[in-house]
Amino acid sequence: MLNNILTQEECQQMTALIKQSETIVITCHQNPDGDALGASLGWAEYLRVVFGKEAQIFIPDQYPDYLQWMPNTQKIVRFDKFQQGCEWTLKNCDLIFCLDFNTASRVDQMQQALCASPAKKVLIDHHPNPDVDAVLTVSRPKASSTCELIFRLVWQMGGFEQLEKNFAIPVYCGMMTDTGGFTYNSNDPDIFFIIGELLTKHINKDKIYRNVFHNFSEDRIRLMGYVMYQSLVVDSERHASFFTLTRDILKKFNFVKGDAEGLVNMPLQIKGHKLSISLREDTEKDNTIWVSLRSVDQFPCNEMAAQFFNGGGHLNASGGRLFCSMDEAINITKSAILAFEKQLK
Ligand code: 5GP
């Protein structure tokens, strides 16, 4: 069994908010990942099946190809493609669910429309330091994923028995992707209780794993080989490394969105390694470098991301952005590793 995630009052408030609302929008962070998309799709399915509410899912920009197979992705609306319509709906809707982000800047170009909307907002998220003007905030930084929170909410609020695969698949997928296939941030026994329940909906978890993790194009696997061979810089003394993905390299391997996903985890397979950093040039905007950080044990990626890379995130997985050339980004990265040397050695 699971402990309640909401107080009795919060539970009533959540139910009332849903019931009272005519038009409901679900949003998640830019560059949506399996958890952001899974939580949005799972929650939309719950609202539809259990409350008879057709929520609209607005995402800031494209989601990666490797999530295309999830049920109901055709219902998702991209803000960057349908900006006017999304803006109108955000302005006129009753209720907005903010999933898998802690602060409005994480929805990037949708931020203004989201903040300006008079609709009531409910935040459901597992990143630390929630900072969204919401009538109800469900923030649980210890949770593996927002999808886990979605499951816990449904479990407490009731209606799980009415739900089927189209709920269980995206929710399982988000829990799986945010824990690297249950290899990190996943020691809470509740996670495995939840998985057991999701499996009663006859999902094929092995296939979900393959859909996500064994979904490479030939170009992607060659990019991985190239990067690990040619561009990885290892600081063995400090158990850290970084690699660059320049525009030229991305072009050489016909980069499509999502191809860089997971690369940053690979150097952590080096024995004793504690920190891995990826520096990826934006394919369109000059002087924009996307930074991803991954660590093991207690090394605080989020502190490093906040101090050096204009970002944040979780202890072991964070991201950020630099607005400079790749050479400068490399220098900043080297300084960051030096600054955190005590925690790396
Ligand atoms: P990724 O490397 O996959 O882009 O991001 C890893 C984790 O860091 C994700 O959980 C993501 O939500 C978080 N993250 C990425 N960029 C930022 C950022 O700019 N700010 C904050 N607060 N979190 C971020």
Ligand code: MN
């Ligand atoms: Mn997440």
